[in-house]
Amino acid sequence: MWAYFKFEFFQFFSNKKNIAIYVILLFFSCYYALKIAPTYIPIEKVDVNEIEARYLTREEFLNNVEINEGTHHLTRFAATIFPEWNEYDKERLDSIEQHNLKEYAEATYKWYAYSDEMIFRYGGGFLFYNPGYYTYGNNYATMDGHYAYLYSASRYEGYSEGTSNLSVKVFEERTALQTLQRLLHAYLPLILIVSCILFTVDIVLKDRQNPTLLQGLPLSDWRRLIVKGGVSLLGSILAILPLSVGLLIIGARNGFGDFDLPVPIYFLGEFSNITIGKYLIQNMLFIVFWFVFIISLLLFVSVTIKNEFANLLVGCVFVIAEFIYFARGVAVVWNVQWYPTSYVQVGQIISGYRNYLYGTEALTFGNGLYVMGLCACIFLFFTFLISNRRKFKLL
Amino acid sequence: MHMWKILKTCFILEKSNKKNIFACIIVAVFVFGLVLFVKTEDLGNTIKEKSGEYQSLSSALSKFQNVDATDSGNGSDLYKNLVLQRHYVSKQSMAIKMDKPEMYLDTAILLVNLRADSFDMEGFQNVASYLPSKIENQLDSVFYQYMKKTGISLSMNSLSYFQFLAYLIGVLGSVWFIFMSIYSSGVMIEDFQHSSLIKGYPITFDKYVVAKCISLMLIVGVFLLELFIFSLPLVYFKGLGNPSYPIAIFIDGTSEVYPIYKYLGLSLLYMISISIFTILLSVIFNVLLKNMYLTLFLELLLYIFPILFPSMISLIPFNPFNYLNFPNLLNGQMFELTNSVDLNSTHGLIYIGISIAIMVVAVKLFLTTGKLKKV
Structure with missing residues (x-):
């Protein structure tokens, strides 16, 4: 079995297609690091001008306002909430001018928490979040802003309490580890899963080209399938190597950040922080589960349908199926947590953002592993049954 | 053969x-x-689309100080333009609810013309992300004018x-x-x-x-x-x-x-x-x-x-x-x-x-x- 593993492993890495995938991943990670990452402009950036403009306008208002019986109730309201709000803005301005980043983080944390309280609870229709959320056609801008402000509050709380080295790059999530975190929150999981599909798509059917080569092998079909699955799992995990080149480039430019930086996790309406190290480990584990799921699925399809094109399509369907039923808040009427496809956005599952979008609490790390693992077992079990039938031929 | x-x-x-x-x-x-x-x-439900548009315009306006938006008022041209746009959008929503497609169409033409003016105004870049792009607006303009000319009834539903x-x-x-x-x-x-x-x-x-x-x-x-x-x-x-x-x-x-x-x-x-x-x-x-x-x-x-x-x-x-x-x-x-x-x-x-x-x-x-x- 070990010899066969080595044989398959060697075949895997001398396969032109697989080499091409690694090269393409390398190209994209460099392209991202050199061209896309520098143009990233976060909505919640560290912008002294913006804070100052807001602070001065409100300060002037507070200095000139006169409250009497005839005052409009909104003016009254503004006069009661602006003093505390301005206090935080003042602290932020002072601390950033003195380069006291710890204090800035603390003031910013309070500012975000207070702002969200005011805007979300009291400010419907006349107080707004950062205008960056209200783009043309976005009907959920208030919800996006609410999430982002609470997220930022939790994040800055973590910075002020933690021991990590702080910098503006850290505040704007530009360091290598934070970029990785942002990517895991976006399309990196999809890229990894699609790569896994492409690695696995021909792992069984490639033997068709020279069927006589393996005829004398003293290994049952089932064992051969398992070895093939193992090789492609290993190959998929190694896809991280070319991607990490881009990470190194970003790290060299913007610093690496450290593993103790906070990542806010949303659960039951509240945010709490975990370290970025823990976040990455959870993501890795989840993605490996995805790989196992995809590989067992494709092994199953390979032994039943025996067509590479079908493998490719079935794999891709599982990746994109979520788009068909995804809608904000749909989980209220529909148990999305039982579909493995709901977990495809790995980073968003772990950070709880998917829960927020779906309006549920059930899309958790644990549930995800359970559903993915169960499905993988079912696929493997059927593959086992089929490959052990007497009439079965692998090719 | x-x-x-x-x-x-x-x-x-x-x-x-x-x-x-x-x-x-x-x-x-x-x-x-x-x-x-x-x-x-x-998709294609006009009421939903219009409420999104209203929201975008409101947040565009939140970038300006609230002042008198009448012609003689002291607001900037862009500010007046946006206030009028928002007015037209809410008029359109009302026209849909009251089932008055002609009023909707007339307002739509006014709205696209107003938007066409706003593109060259000072400070437009700051609010560009809240509004449809120049090309989208141009397409809308041609569309509504054609509808007006031919008298085909507008489809308001999905x-x-x-x-x-x-x-x-x-x-x-x-x-x-x-x-x-x-x-x-x-x-x-x-x-x-x-x-x-x-x-x-x-x-x-x-x-x-x-x-x-x-x-x-x-x-x-x-x-x-x-x-x-x-x-x-x-x-x-x-x-x-x-x-x-x-x-x-x-x-x-x-x-x-x-x-x-x-x-x-x-x-x-x-x-x-x-x-x-x-x-x-x-x-x-x-x-x-x-x-x-x-x-x-x-x-x-x-x-x-x-x-x-x-x-x-x-x-x-x-x-x-x-x-x-x-x-x-x-x-x-x-x-x-x-x-x-x-x-x-x-x-x-x-x-x-x-x-x-x-x-x-x-x-x-x-x-x-x-x-x-x-x-």
């Missing part, structure tokens, strides 16, 4: 190929999925069958090249791998390629037919709609109004040419690279190259790959990417056509069956 025989063999091969069945299923699933998506998202078809082709069209390259990436390799049927035929390679193309194109015809058939459930849910309902598109550098059937015809023409283009490209890459995945990756890389490096588009405007995402070409998004009017949708068809001709010649001159013997 030989040609007919080889065509028949090709058909038999295609008929027994599971790949075609799967491709058909996937197209059907895609169409069904989109029908469901349109139903759940309630997409009906024909409107959905236009939407479907817009979505599918932008991924059509990707789909076709996945579908055709192994076009030569499969036959030469596990069948000695072709090898013995006394026929030249170019004739074989032509036969192969014809049989594949017939299957592409089945895919296209599926689009019309599997959208039929919408006739039941939302009605048939008007086949000559207008759509504003960007064509030859100007915005024009096409009735839906004409738009569908143009799109189908594009899709058919893209299909032939992709199949021939796959044939050539298959022979040169002898690997279906390398063929696929190379095709996809060529496709995204102009997107990754937009400056290449104005540098090589005749590159057929610039034109493969034709829905973006027709709705003007491509012009925003390149900031130039170099990409002309009629020229696009011509360039794709020329590329097809060049590839046919290349196949005839340079490729022979001998090269495929050892795949």
